[in-house]
Amino acid sequence: MKKYSQLILALEERIQEGEFSQGNKLPSIRNLAERYGCNKSTVIRAYEEMEKRHLIYSIPQSGYYVVQKQSEYKVSSVEDSQKMILDFASSAPDKHVFPYVDFQHCINKAIDAYQDDLFTYGTLKGLPSLIQVLQKHLDGYQVFAKRDQIVVTSGVQQALAILVSMPFPSGRDTILIEQPGYFLLIEMLTTMKIPVIGIPRNEEGIDLEKLEGIFASGKIKFFYTMPRFHNPLGTSLTMKQKQEVARLAHKYDVYIVEDDYLADLESDSKADPIYAYASSPHVIYLKSYSKILFPGLRVGVAVLPPLLIDTFSRFKVILDIDTSTLSQAALEIYMKSGMFERHRERIKASYNKKIEQLNEALTMNSDHELFAAAPQNRCVHTVMPLPRNLPFETLRHALKKRNVIVDSTESYYLPGEYTEKMLRLNVSNVPNTSIATGIEIIRQEIDRLNISR
Structure with a gap:
């Protein structure tokens, strides 16, 4: 990343943390150059970029001032938390770090640059210039693919709908999914009456012997998995586990659908996807750009094995003709300009703080058997067991009265397979300073209801 x-x-970050609030004057160019050990031209370039994005404004002969405060509201106590909604149920990206101004600029640029293309249908696989950018971007995730393997979709959800509907070379029809697993895929499979079976996944991962037994049955079309930052568990598979999944896929001719929806939050440079370990083309790699930017973007990417490209493209046209050209063009400009890289670092830093606060809050309550049972390797979401004699709806209703919103993991299981009651906690939309107090409220209500029962 460049110095500016x-x-x-x-x-x-200093603005977000409140060090410089709305209307405050920012340090002089000379002061910043000395503090950060850079040239004055670097500071000027940074200020000019921030002014273009309407974060600051300049007054001649005076200096630069903050015009847009991006800080979160601060909550420091249980009493303060009761005056606002703490939403531990929503998994949408944090709206406080949405790149509104940046992306608005890119949309305007896209309208100017692609005005002729906006009034015609696009190509089957996506905007060629965007695919070229995505190919280089995917290289950074150790997903090395040819351009003809990359298809732009209307979010990962569309890619899953196509994969579920289209025939595979093996002629098999049963889908294998993790339990718990992606709730919208479960709903899709149930609605479409697609044959589906589940395999348990917990903090330690998947029982690989059981996985091999299911693969060996000869009826699995594909295995859908979230190896990285599983939702709702928040945990990731180890390198050895991912290598073994890739090996078994090759041995039994089973395709793997790898949903790497939170790849941008990865801090471990050695944490490669299953795709990187595959010795044969049996892995379908899916990547969403909605989770890192905002849900309304609706742009995802599928990296396909050669044997599936034509069929996938044909079904994509039937379902949606093409993906929004405007969204694709805006994303291309956003990535080419370097804005995406800056935003990724910003949201990673923001989410890392939330993860740290969640870990600290759960550790502080580790004397409680339920909190101690939560997975240790957490992302922005995790799960914890509930007392068997405490109905979730009773807890949900009690917490709602105290302005804390929670969800269970029931919808993340196939019908009839939800046996262990668990609370799902997501902090992506909870202010950093409210996470600890929110967890404390949850503990208080669990203990109060347990005693009363």
């Missing part, structure tokens, strides 16, 4: 981009991130 690093400086922008540092200044934005």
Whole structure:
């Protein structure tokens, strides 16, 4: 990342934390150059970029001032938390770090640059210039693919709908999914009456012997998995587990659908996807750009094995003709300009703070058997067991009265397979300073209801 981009991130963080509030004057160019050990031209470039994005404004002969405060509201106590909604149920990206201004600029640029293309249908696989950018971007995730393997979709959800509907070379029809697993895929399979079976997944991962037994049955069309930052568990498979899944896929001719929806939050440079370990083309790699930017973007990417490309493209046309050209063009400009890289670092830093606060809050309550049973390797979401004699709806209703919104993991299981009651906690939309107090409220209500029962 260039020096001026690093400086922008540092200044934005100081604004977000309230060090520079709305209307405050920012440090002089000379002061910043000395503090961050850079040239004055670097500071000027950073200030100019921030002014273009309407984060600051300049007054001649005076300096630069903050115009847009991006800080979260602060909550420091249980009493304060009771005056606002703490939503531990929503998994949408944090709206406080949405790149509104940046992306608005890119949309305007896209309308100018692609005005002729906006009034015609696009190509089957997506905007060629965007695919070229995505190919280089995917290289950074150790997903090395040819351009003709990359198909732009209307979010990962569309890619899953196509894969579920289309025939595979093996002629098999049964889908294998993790339990718990992606609730919208479960709903899709149930609605479409697609044959589906589940395999348990917990904090330690998947029982690989059981997985091999299911693969060996000869009826699995594909295995859908979230190896990284599983939702709702929040845990990731180990390198050895991912290598073994890739090996078994090759041995039994089973395709793997790898949903790497939170790849951008990865801090471990050695944490590669299953795709990187596959010795044969049996892995379908899915990547969403909605989770890192905003849900309304509806742009995802599927990296397909050669044997599936034509069939996938044909079914895509039937279902949706093509993906929004405007969204694709805006994303291309956003990525080419370097804005995506800056935003990724910003949201990663923001989510890492939330993860740290969640870990600290759960550790502080580890004397409680339920909190101690929560998975240790957490992302922005995790799960914890509930007392068997405490109905979830009773707890949900009690917490709602205290403005804390929670969800169970029931919808993440196939019908009839939800046996262990668990609470699902997601902190992506909870202010950093409210996570600990929110967890404390949850503990208080669980204990109160347990005693009363």
